[in-house]
Structure formats: C-alpha cells, structure tokens
Amino acid sequence: MAEQEKDRPEFLDSAALRAHPQFASTLANGLAVLGCFANGAGTLGNKDIAEQLAMSRPTVSRLTFTLVGLGYLRRDRQTSKYSLGPAVLSLGYPLLSQLTIRQVAAPAMLELARYAHGPVSVGARDRFQVVYVETVQDQESNDTKPGVGSTRPFLRTAIGRALLYCQDKPERALILKRLQQAYPDDWEKFRPGLDTAFSEIDTLGFCVVAGDWRPTLAAVAVPMKGKVNGMSLAFNLTVPSYATDRSRLEKDLGPRLLGLVHNIEYKLGLSKD
Secondary structure, eight states: OOHHHTGGGGGGHHHHHHHHOOHHHHHHHHHHHTTTTSSSSOOOOOHHHHHTTTOOOHHHHHHHHHHHHHHHHEEEEEOOEEEEOOHHHHHHHHEEEEHHHHHHHHHHHHHHHHHHOEEEEEEHHHHHHHEEEEEEOOOOOOOOOOOOEEEEOOOOOOOOHHEEEEEEEHHHHHHHHHHHHOOHHHHEEEHHHHHHHHHHHHHHEEEEEEEETTTEEEEEEEOOOOOOOTTTTTEEEEEGGOOOOHHHHIIIHHHHHHHHHHHHHHHHSSSOO
C-alpha cells in the first residue's frame, strides 16, 4: 500500500481501514447503525439492524441503547423500534450552515430549475460517492427529487464525473483506483464515459450524461473552480430524457448551467472573469 494512502484514511478500503491500528471499531459500529436509516427506513428494530449489519443482537442492543441516550435515535415504546433522533441534525447542520454557497446560489438555481423543469443541485465528494449538499427545484420538477444528503455514484452520473474532474490529480488517482477495485463492472462499462466527460468539460465547460444513471433521466454538470470551505463542488441539472435531446442539453441547458456557476464563482471570489 502506498504511503500516501496509509496517511489518508478516507482513501482506504473497508478491510484496510478496519485493520489499521488507529481504527475505532465501536465508534464505527455505532455509525453503521445510524447508516441503516440512510436509505429512508423510517423505523427499525434491533433484529432488523442486526440482520443488516451481520452483528449479534446483544451488540446492536448496546449500540441502540447508547444512541438513544445520546439523542441520535428515538425509541417507540409501543413497537420497541427506533428512528433517527434530533441529535443527528446537530451533526449535519454546522456543515451546511458554513456552505455560504447555498445562500449565494439558491436564487439563480431556482430560476434555472423553473426554466428547465428539473432540479438543480450542488454535490460534494463523500469518500467514493457524491453527496448532495443543496437541491433547488420548482413545483413542476421531475421525479428525481434528490434531497440534501442523498448520494449518487461517481462513474454513472454527470455530477460524479464533473466532481472527479475537479479533484486534485493525486486524490483523483486514488479515488479512481478504489472505484476500479470496488465496482469492477461499472468501471468496465462507464470508464470510457469518464474520459468523454473530461473532454467535454475541457472544451465546453460542462459534461452531458443521458441514461447511465437512470434510463429516464438526462443531466448536465459543471465543476466549480477552486474549493468552498475546503471542498470541491460541482453543479448539475437533471431533466427527463423524454423531454429533451442532446442538442438542447449541449446548446441550451449546459451553457445556462455553466453561466450560473461562473456567476457564483465570481460572487465567491473564485474567478475574476
């Protein structure tokens, strides 16, 4: 393993991370319990969690007891099942509140969302996936509804490819290495699309992806120059495939999203143009 990977736990695979002497397994298990609710599960019992995580029920019981005591889970006395507690919000809110880009960009994002009838989102890198930190859509937007905190794969999506583009080259190399190891089928199928996306960003300022994430969706995405609060960010606009074509994506929606991002970069002092 390269020395730079050992010093960067976010780039370690699961096995290497757990084998590291600095790894705190009890903390990781507690966070894994919270992660069981990430896909929209409203309530879960100890049995459900134990099955998902392949843990013993006594271990899960201790973890859920602790998480309830700390406010990260709530327990329904009638069903003995758990749901996320208010303390979870206290973890995420400071990060979101520091991202001034959400306030700066929101009016222009809403205007474009209304024009395109599709959500406009901002994404950041969460290890080996994209996580949305802001989404704006009008009432007639399509059914993707990518809420704050929802995730998307790197290789299949426009925003994933744009976000990979704006990573520092050493970090991008580590991410691509892990993606190839973790998702060999996606790597073989979508790796050429990543090269195409990088070429489009070099020439057009944005990339276009239609049907790779979902057959019914098409998207354009733009990487931001510089970093915001130390994070690389990218914007995307998603519309139904049936409501658009390649020409509109390249000649209308892509340039509009690019103009939006350039304007935000100027307001944040990331660009002088």
